[in-house]
Amino acid sequence: MKDLRDRRGEIELGVDSILVRRRIRKNLGDLSPLMESMRRYGLMNPIVVNSNRQLIAGHRRLESARRLGWATIAARVVDRDDEADRLEMEIDENTQRKNLSTDELAEAYIRLDRLKNPPLLKRIWVAILNFFQRIFRRRKAT
16 A cells, blocks of 8 residues: 555545455444535544555545545545454444533533624624724735
8 A cells, every 4th residue: 555644644645446354333323424524624533444445444434535525535445454453443443432411512512603603793794893903914015
């Protein structure tokens, strides 16, 4: 495998070059929300493959990238050719996470709503600041 790793240990691989062998997860579920997230924000976490380009973790991300028509995807390469190690990593990837609690999720949506729909006075204040910033930028440029 040609090594194109960046500073984070990630490499860009052709989506079609990644081998998907026997997986624990048989049903990928509805990929629409993940695909929309990837379309809007890109891939937030790379998939994980071994040095033979065999998928270890990130099957839903990989399939979403395929459906989005991506030619490449960021991957982290780990040198784990032992089948038991790969299986343990796949299990951990899918079990060692904690979803947001109901309260945390509610607070996040309230904060998001405030950011997207600020009060009228705040919008006016931001507009005034932007106006003066544009004026002073023009004066600096001349």
